[in-house]
Amino acid sequence: MKQIHVVESVLKASAAAAGENRRLMDEAGLLAINLMSAPGSGKTTLLETTIPALGPGCPCAVLVGDLQTTRDAERLGPLAVETVQINTGKGCHLTPGQVAEGLRCLDLSRFAFLFIENVGNMVCPAAFDLGEHLRVVLLSVPEGDDKVAKYPTLFQKADAVLLTKVDLLDILDFDISRVRDDLSRLNTRAPFMEISSKRGDGLDRWLTWLKDQRQARSPGQEPTAKS
Amino acid sequence: MKQIHVVESVLKASAAAAGENRRLMDEAGLLAINLMSAPGSGKTTLLETTIPALGPGCPCAVLVGDLQTTRDAERLGPLAVETVQINTGKGCHLTPGQVAEGLRCLDLSRFAFLFIENVGNMVCPAAFDLGEHLRVVLLSVPEGDDKVAKYPTLFQKADAVLLTKVDLLDILDFDISRVRDDLSRLNTRAPFMEISSKRGDGLDRWLTWLKDQRQARSPGQEPTAKS
Numbered sequence: 001m002k003q004i005h006v007v008e009s010v011l012k013a014s015a016a017a018a019g020e021n022r023r024l025m026d027e028a029g030l031l032a033i034n035l036m037s038a039p040g041s042g043k044t045t046l047l048e049t050t051i052p053a054l055g056p057g058c059p060c061a062v063l064v065g066d067l068q069t070t071r072d073a074e075r076l077g078p079l080a081v082e083t084v085q086i087n088t089g090k091g092c093h094l095t096p097g098q099v100a101e102g103l104r105c106l107d108l109s110r111f112a113f114l115f116i117e118n119v120g121n122m123v124c125p126a127a128f129d130l131g132e133h134l135r136v137v138l139l140s141v142p143e144g145d146d147k148v149a150k151y152p153t154l155f156q157k158a159d160a161v162l163l164t165k166v167d168l169l170d171i172l173d174f175d176i177s178r179v180r181d182d183l184s185r186l187n188t189r190a191p192f193m194e195i196s197s198k199r200g201d202g203l204d205r206w207l208t209w210l211k212d213q214r215q216a217r218s219p220g221q222e223p224t225a226k227s
Numbered sequence: 228m229k230q231i232h233v234v235e236s237v238l239k240a241s242a243a244a245a246g247e248n249r250r251l252m253d254e255a256g257l258l259a260i261n262l263m264s265a266p267g268s269g270k271t272t273l274l275e276t277t278i279p280a281l282g283p284g285c286p287c288a289v290l291v292g293d294l295q296t297t298r299d300a301e302r303l304g305p306l307a308v309e310t311v312q313i314n315t316g317k318g319c320h321l322t323p324g325q326v327a328e329g330l331r332c333l334d335l336s337r338f339a340f341l342f343i344e345n346v347g348n349m350v351c352p353a354a355f356d357l358g359e360h361l362r363v364v365l366l367s368v369p370e371g372d373d374k375v376a377k378y379p380t381l382f383q384k385a386d387a388v389l390l391t392k393v394d395l396l397d398i399l400d401f402d403i404s405r406v407r408d409d410l411s412r413l414n415t416r417a418p419f420m421e422i423s424s425k426r427g428d429g430l431d432r433w434l435t436w437l438k439d440q441r442q443a444r445s446p447g448q449e450p451t452a453k454s
Contacts, residue, residue, distance in 0.1 A: 040370030142369035143267025
């Protein structure tokens with residue numbers, strides 16, 4: 001029984017930390033989005049396109065989780081958004097405690113959106129509530145059209161699914177109808193958007209969705225202290 | 228202290244199971260290769276090319292780990308190799324115990340090679356010895372040239388690194404020298420092979436390497452009971 005108690009208390013602490021993160025972000029009128037995908041699906045590239053397109057009326061902050069390196073934070077630096085790099089060492093996902101530490105580095109009232117770029121991994125991040133409001137899952141065309149069925153938990157819990165790198169559909173063997181079918185069995189709630197950050201496909205729909213989601217949660221609330 | 232003892236005994240049991248797997252495979256003169264990569268890097272496609280090319284003189288068996296579905300086993304079925312699909316449920320990597328169960332389904336003396344296709348994940352599989360003789364890590368061009376530095380543990384422990392989908396080098400922005408540089412800081416032992424399963428690049432070198440590795444470990448030993 002000892003072992004079970006230990007596990008229970010770890011889970012309770014994790015849920016409590018996630019709840020506290022959400023409370024702080026709700027208070028600040030911030031919409032927090034947990035971006036999850038395999039390595040190399042284009043999470044950072046999507047942010048490089050999304051953040052400038054949202055414009056100065058929607059200031060963004062980013063928490064980036066990686067085992068090692070600060071390369072993603074360096075890529076996002078030139079966008080003049082506040083970026084906190086969290087190195088997880090051997091950790092295969094971000095934890096709510098790590099996100100709480102990241103939040104302490106930010107003046108939350110300044111931002112409309114917080115993007116949490118999780119560790120590239122289609123399994124473990126799905127199991128952890130970080131306190132985010134929405135989960136966005138990316139699947140890139142080169143990964144193959146069988147991934148929704150193979151990693152169901154991730155897609156089941158998604159609030160939106162983005163098929164990225166659709167500019168490669170012309171040259172790779174990829175059946176979108178297979179992805180749509182698999183998704184329809186797991187999750188009928190999440191919109192499915194076809195995106196190319198490179199060519200611009202689907203970005204208008206994605207940006208509209210983001211703004212609508214924030215509007216629905218924090219009607220009329222604007223970031224209070226722009227600097 | 229209680230908790231630490233629990234963890235220690237789990238680790239000991241895991242190491243013991245891996246050791247027993249290795250002993251059984253050594254006894255059978257089988258070379259076991261643990262294939263690890265992100266989802267969609269081309270592990271199954273590589274096997275679809277490799278197994279027929281090795282030919283009837285080198286009979287192969289495959290253990291395939293996936294959270295859900297038997298799609299990889301179905302893909303490998305037509306190659307007339309013995310394939311065991313292991314569904315890990317929510318498990319983010321194969322365990323030595325699961326591999327032991329898979330081995331019990333096979334007459335090991337019939338095979339020259341056992342390929343263990345791990346769960347698509349660049350983090351967790353790296354931490355678990357399954358009893359394999361060699362670890363082969365795949366990185367596909369669409370994942371990006373920053374992944375060696377971002378997932379160092381996986382590459383550090385590799386006995387060979389395969390850059391797959393090199394047919395996409397012409398159209399994607401990917402700097403091979405960056406990968407080579409990052410790798411040279413982590414692992415100078417593993418050969419680095421540029422592969423396209425689709426176009427055939429690098430397959431001769433890969434097949435020669437596989438046969439040399441088996442020869443070095445089981446000189447003169449042939450599978451005993453072909454059926």
